Amino acid sequence: xxxxxxxxxxxxxxxxxxxxxxxxxxxxxxxxxxxxxxxxxxxxxxxxxxxxxxxxxxxxxxxxxxxxxxxxxxxxxxxxxxxxxxxxxxxxxxxxxxxxxxxxxxxxxxxxxxxxxxxxxxxxxxxxxxxxxxxxxxxxxxxxxxxxxxxxxxxxxxxxxxxxxxxxxxxxxxxxxxxxxxxxxxxxxxxxxxxxxxxxxxxxxxxxxxxxxxxxxxxxxxxxxxxxxxxxxxxxxxxxxxxxxxxxxxxxxxxxxxxxxxxxxxxxxxxxxxxxxxxxxxxxxxxxxxxxxxxxxxxxxxxxxxxxxxxxxxxxxxxxxxxxxxxxxxxxxxxxxxxxxxxxxxxxxxxxxxxxxxx
Numbered sequence: 001x002x003x004x005x006x007x008x009x010x011x012x013x014x015x016x017x018x019x020x021x022x023x024x025x026x027x028x029x030x031x032x033x034x035x036x037x038x039x040x041x042x043x044x045x046x047x048x049x050x051x052x053x054x055x056x057x058x059x060x061x062x063x064x065x066x067x068x069x070x071x072x073x074x075x076x077x078x079x080x081x082x083x084x085x086x087x088x089x090x091x092x093x094x095x096x097x098x099x100x101x102x103x104x105x106x107x108x109x110x111x112x113x114x115x116x117x118x119x120x121x122x123x124x125x126x127x128x129x130x131x132x133x134x135x136x137x138x139x140x141x142x143x144x145x146x147x148x149x150x151x152x153x154x155x156x157x158x159x160x161x162x163x164x165x166x167x168x169x170x171x172x173x174x175x176x177x178x179x180x181x182x183x184x185x186x187x188x189x190x191x192x193x194x195x196x197x198x199x200x201x202x203x204x205x206x207x208x209x210x211x212x213x214x215x216x217x218x219x220x221x222x223x224x225x226x227x228x229x230x231x232x233x234x235x236x237x238x239x240x241x242x243x244x245x246x247x248x249x250x251x252x253x254x255x256x257x258x259x260x261x262x263x264x265x266x267x268x269x270x271x272x273x274x275x276x277x278x279x280x281x282x283x284x285x286x287x288x289x290x291x292x293x294x295x296x297x298x299x300x301x302x303x304x305x306x307x308x309x310x311x312x313x314x315x316x317x318x319x320x321x322x323x324x325x326x327x328x329x330x331x332x333x334x335x336x337x338x339x340x341x342x343x344x345x346x347x348x349x350x351x352x353x354x355x356x357x358x359x
Contacts (some may be wrong), residue, residue, distance in 0.1 A: 004049040005141050005203040013221055020224060023050040028223035036317040037190050043147035044222035050085055052137040055195065056111040059130040061107050065099055066135035068126050069251065070270075072259035076101040081186060082170045084257045085249055086122060087265045091273070092245040093252070095119050096237060098186065100170060108128075108182075108197075112239045114316035114333065117308045122346035126265070135336075141203035143196045145210060145232075146222075148244065150193030153214040158183065158250040162194070176209025190261040190356060227315050232323060235284050235355020240293060242282060242311040242325055251278040251327065252291035253335075281333035285324040291341065293324030298342040299350075307332050310341065316357060323357045324350075 002023045004010075015026035028035060037043045049053060056064055063076065065073045071084030080101055095115040100108040111119040116137050127133060145154060151162050160173040160183055170184040182197035198206050211219055228238070237243050243252050250258065250273045260271050275354035285293055292311065293313035301307050313324030324341075332339060333353050340347040 002046055002050075005200040005279065006047050006049070008287050009204065009207065010047065010221070013219070015223060018224075021050055025050060025111065026223045028222070029221050030082075030226045032229065033084075033317045034228050035222045037221065038218070039226065039230055040190055040318060043145065043149035043153055043193070043217050043228075044218045045207070045214075045219065046144040046146065046222050046227055047141070047207070048144055048227075049062050049141040049200075051121065051139045051205070052111040052113060052114035052135070052251040053142075053143050054111065054120065055133040055134040055136055056107045056109060056125065057134070058105055058122075061105050061129040061306060064123070064127055064131040065084065065107055065109075065127055066262050067096070067264055068098060068123055070259065070264060071257045072261050073097070073099065073101070073107075076262075079105055079169055079171060081184060082257075083168070085243070086119060086268070087249065087270060088245060089266050090245075091228045091248055091266065092227055093239070093243045093247060093249050093254075094122050094245065096239055096243060100182070100184070114240060124344055136296060141198050141200050143198070143207065143210070144187055144189075144193065145196065146187050146189045146193035147191045147213075148193075149219075151333070153210065153219060154183075154194055154218055156207055156213040166221045176213070178206045180211070181206065183197060188236060189230040190236075194278070204352045205280070229317060230313050232312055232316060232325070233316055233356065233358040235325065235357065237282075237325075238312055241257055247327075248273055248278055249273055250274045251280050252282045277330065279330060280313070280327045281330055282325060282327050283333050284353045284357060285291055285310070285313075285339070285341070285350045286350065286353045286357065287322030287324075287350050288338075289343070289350070290322075291343050291346075291348040292322040293326070293341045293350065299326055299328055300331060300340040300347055302338070304340075304347070307339065308309070318358045322350075325355070328352070
């Protein structure tokens with residue numbers, strides 16, 4: 001198992017370390033609910049250095065980005081990022097990702113930890129025009145400082161004008177005495193904040209600076225368990241659960257980052273799928289009866305017929321109700337539709353809702 005640059009720091013903080021995507025990662029430090037609410041109401045920091053970072057450079061870098069990703073990079077400018085995915089050739093998703101434009105001929109592509117090798121090989125396979133590629137995953141650390149108090153903490157450490165940064169923009173600057181940190185107005189929690197990309201050798205210095213600056217605000221380290229419940233309250237997809245190599249991105253609700261203004265992998269088939277609407281749809285599910293919708297639980301209609309399955313589910317710490325996401329037959333995907341979740345031999349009532357669950 002690989003270790004992030006801050007492995008020893010997490011152990012010293014008493015984190016429960018677990019194997020995740022080939023890394024030893026902190027699952028929690030205290031309790032999942034406490035860490036979740038810290039991010040929703042205050043400020044917390046995630047070490048997500050297991051994520052992958054690829055750099056694409058040269059005069060053919062833009063063309064490669066356009067060819068392999070679903071979103072349209074003509075909308076990017078220096079300091080702008082975009083969400084999208086890598087479509088495969090059979091209608092599914094290789095991975096979802098974020099593309100950063102660092103310059104006219106330089107892009108950073110950030111991918112999921114479990115897919116680093118797969119994504120690298122996929123992009124390399126399609127790099128037929130000779131763009132320069134660098135896999136910087138093993139030498140890059142990534143922290144997510146998230147929550148309503150995150151901006152105030154970060155302001156103590158940098159002269160970068162954070163207030164002027166719109167969602168999905170980024171700047172490179174000095175943070176906590178560390179040069180060349182990429183400060184990105186992105187996150188996976190819906191609670192506001194930034195993500196910080198830094199070289200491994202500077203990771204501990206930056207981490208310590210964040211916790212010193214945020215002491216007054218009650219800043220805390222946050223584990224992967226709370227990261228999952230936070231993203232689920234927002235209805236954000238998790239690769240391997242809600243999307244994978246077999247799921248249709250249009251049915252998964254990713255049509256908004258599928259731009260047919262260009263030709264990309266499998267774009268013709270995906271355009272046909274978008275026009276037809278598909279046979280099923282990924283929806284949010286709010287429990288009416290008491291219970292938690294778990295991954296792979298079956299979804300039923302009132303006639304006790306199977307109409308879908310749960311892909312992600314949890315007990316929402318904010319709502320104190322069970323919430324989930326799952327694919328259902330298109331006829332049952334309309335908001336407020338009543339469905340039933342199969343929990344052992346029981347059928348628990350739930351309602352189709354449009355995420356985010358927590359506004």
